[in-house]
Amino acid sequence: MTALDYAKELVAFESTSSLSNVPVSDYVEQTLRGLGFETERLEFEDRQGVRKASIVGKLGTGTGGMAYFSHTDVVPADDWFFHEHGPFEPTVKDDRLFGRGSCDMKGSLACMLAAAEQFRTAKLTHPVYITCTADEEVGYNGARQVASESALFAEMVEGKARGIVGEPTELEVVYAHKGVCGLVATSHGRAAHSSTNEGVNANLAMIPYLVEMKQIHDETESDPAWRNDEFQPPTMSWNIGINDHTRAVNITPPKSICTVYCRPMPGQDVSALIERARAKADECDIDFEVRAFGDALYIDPTSPFVGECLQLAQRSEPQTVSYGTDGAMLGALEQLVVLGPGSIAQAHTHDEWIALEQLQRGTDLYAKMIDTWCV
Numbered sequence: 001m002t003a004l005d006y007a008k009e010l011v012a013f014e015s016t017s018s019l020s021n022v023p024v025s026d027y028v029e030q031t032l033r034g035l036g037f038e039t040e041r042l043e044f045e046d047r048q049g050v051r052k053a054s055i056v057g058k059l060g061t062g063t064g065g066m067a068y069f070s071h072t073d074v075v076p077a078d079d080w081f082f083h084e085h086g087p088f089e090p091t092v093k094d095d096r097l098f099g100r101g102s103c104d105m106k107g108s109l110a111c112m113l114a115a116a117e118q119f120r121t122a123k124l125t126h127p128v129y130i131t132c133t134a135d136e137e138v139g140y141n142g143a144r145q146v147a148s149e150s151a152l153f154a155e156m157v158e159g160k161a162r163g164i165v166g167e168p169t170e171l172e173v174v175y176a177h178k179g180v181c182g183l184v185a186t187s188h189g190r191a192a193h194s195s196t197n198e199g200v201n202a203n204l205a206m207i208p209y210l211v212e213m214k215q216i217h218d219e220t221e222s223d224p225a226w227r228n229d230e231f232q233p234p235t236m237s238w239n240i241g242i243n244d245h246t247r248a249v250n251i252t253p254p255k256s257i258c259t260v261y262c263r264p265m266p267g268q269d270v271s272a273l274i275e276r277a278r279a280k281a282d283e284c285d286i287d288f289e290v291r292a293f294g295d296a297l298y299i300d301p302t303s304p305f306v307g308e309c310l311q312l313a314q315r316s317e318p319q320t321v322s323y324g325t326d327g328a329m330l331g332a333l334e335q336l337v338v339l340g341p342g343s344i345a346q347a348h349t350h351d352e353w354i355a356l357e358q359l360q361r362g363t364d365l366y367a368k369m370i371d372t373w374c375v
Helices: 003-011 022-034 103-115 141-149 151-157 202-221 271-283 304-313 356-373
Strands: 039-046 051-059 067-069 091-093 097-099 129-135 162-165 176-179 180-188 240-241 255-262 287-294 320-321 336-339 353-355
Touching: 003 022, 003 051, 003 356, 022 051, 022 103, 022 129, 039 141, 051 141, 051 151, 067 103, 067 141, 067 356, 097 103, 097 129, 097 356, 103 129, 103 353, 103 356, 129 141, 129 151, 151 287, 162 271, 162 304, 162 356, 180 271, 202 240, 202 255, 202 271, 271 287, 304 336, 304 356, 353 356
Parallel strands: 067 129, 067 162, 162 336, 176 320
Antiparallel strands: 039 051, 051 129, 091 097, 097 353, 176 336, 180 255, 180 287, 240 255
């Protein structure tokens, strides 16, 4: 099968992060076994009790080799643009494959499956690993479990496998990406008609906390210590969101929530900022939680591995990106870059697509990597 064939079958699975990805994971596991891989399955239940699965496969024996990482969950498609076909009805038009997940990142997984298929009967001297995780889009939960529980991942680490996170980079070699940190603060009041003076406005306790969050925002945007010019933008983007769920202006809000989402860059320790936020929440008598955390990804751009990737991909300079990937959880791998077909500009869009040319080039590149590192 070609990458396009695999991509069509993968996109047809509705695997939005709020739903179970078990059906598409079953497909991936069966496909890998059909290609001669041994497989390992890891499952968990998310916060809503929804069953999720991650699949780790290994083709060949020995140590080292190549380790490819993907995810099977996709973002919602509520704003899908096309009327003639739905988001989970893969459609080829104008040399593009349209469908939710075609770019991020089932198309990339399809390239890896098509590349691996070319070596199903080859005599490999080093193994090929393919990992497909759950919940990348909502906190890297699948990758976190793989990193902590997978015997095959431990084998990759011990054998110093070369790792490729296949997120869409238009086949550019990415040596670094930002991390993620999510904070949630919640204040509680009591709803009542505002004319009675019997309510407790939850926003009043939140206001001084918001002042502190604004102060941290200003510091991280202006202080050179929080700047890294390898990235664009060169700051961690301390993004503040607020919601008091008010539906009528004459009711005192019973709850107020402040979310902060920031993207620390390699070498930045945000623990002091987290503790400042926590201390202010305690002072304001509001609840505080660190909801998400993932490390930045970094490998020396002058390392031999990055050089090999550049040569195979026929690129001259490695890049950085400001988004995050499962690589945030895979730092135990010493050799890890982000490199995949498709453009991040098409990810999560209302008409998501991947160019057929990228599917073919992605397959060719991944096959070349297997041939170089595993045969």
